[in-house]
Amino acid sequence: MDEQQIRQALQAVIHPKLKKSLIDIGMIRNISIHDDVVTLNLALKSKRSPLKNVFIRQIEKALVGLPGISAVQVDVIALCHEEFHQLFPRAPLKGVEKVKQFLAVASGKGGVGKTTIAVNVALALAQQGYLVGLLDADVYGPSLPVMMGISEALEMKDNMIIPKEKHGLRVMSLGMTTGRNEAFIWRGPLVSKMIHQLLDQVAWGELDYLVIDLPPGTGDPSIAIANALPHCSILMVTTPQEVALADVRRAIELFRKTGQPFVGLVENMSYFLCEHSAKPIEIFGHGGGEQLSKETGFPLLGTLPIDLELQQSGDSGIPLLVSSEGSASVDVFQKIAKRIADQTQ
Incomplete structure (x- = not known):
């Protein structure tokens, strides 16, 4: 498996509000493969986001079991202020x-x-x-x-x-x-x-x-x-x-x-x-x-x-x-x- 195949498999992980894949909107980053383990970053508003565990389970489901992949390590990071408001612009007052x-x-x-x-x-x-x-x-x-x-x-x-x-x-x-x-x-x-x-x-x-x-x-x-x-x-x-x-x-x-x-x-x-x-x-x-x-x-x-x-x-x-x-x-x-x-x- 290479990174492009991993990215293709992650298209199945969809943000429930934006209706787009996390890979396309930049919330999944820094993918690397070592032996049979995939490591990646999941960028959320907060490391305590209620969606964190949902997304991690979906990422693991999308990747574990693919040929040559036995485990996935997900590191959660926080979106910066500008990134968050680009993805989720406020409704105008x-x-x-x-x-x-x-x-x-x-x-x-x-x-x-x-x-x-x-x-x-x-x-x-x-x-x-x-x-x-x-x-x-x-x-x-x-x-x-x-x-x-x-x-x-x-x-x-x-x-x-x-x-x-x-x-x-x-x-x-x-x-x-x-x-x-x-x-x-x-x-x-x-x-x-x-x-x-x-x-x-x-x-x-x-x-x-x-x-x-x-x-x-x-x-x-x-x-x-x-x-x-x-x-x-x-x-x-x-x-x-x-x-x-x-x-x-x-x-x-x-x-x-x-x-x-x-x-x-x-x-x-x-x-x-x-x-x-x-x-x-x-x-x-x-x-x-x-x-x-x-x-x-x-x-x-x-x-x-x-x-x-x-x-x-x-x-x-x-x-x-x-x-x-x-x-x-x-x-x-x-x-x-x-x-x-x-x-x-």
């Missing part, structure tokens, strides 16, 4: 099929002003002429309705949720589906399912950008977005102190493993300007964003001060880019948005 660019705003730590930055970067992009949607993917503590001043109930059309239009943005948050003080109690699989629905069953329409406000940390929502949107760009938010940088590094490592591109970093709460002094007061330390930029190679797109107007605008439901056009922070947001657009358009 209906809700976002007309969205050109995805931008997820992330941090490893809570309390760094990530939602505030997501809202105002989205508004800055809209003010620069782009069609922009804003998705609150914090399924545990959605705060976007408060910051955007949205209290109206959601509507459905043709079995799709219609996002709310506010300040030139299309906005969707789970916080619009329940009372302001109700708690969301989600566990792993439900989180991924809910994120999928927010992308698939919301009628986002044609958008240049969908800005996604992720919850802090490296848990299920971030992983679900990374899996659903492999080309989603990541904007990381930090504050200057080391404890925030440590958490951001962990989040960066997550998105590196999933292959997401990074557009850069934003340092929030960099300093405070007191009316009695022109010298910035660095309450949370100095240079954290610059340090992280040097470590990672990601550009530092902007540094934002501790701005009382910024905080008050979030509480009032009228974001800073709507309420205070002359603020120094507004200029920073506009520059951040311009640098993001320069990279992604």
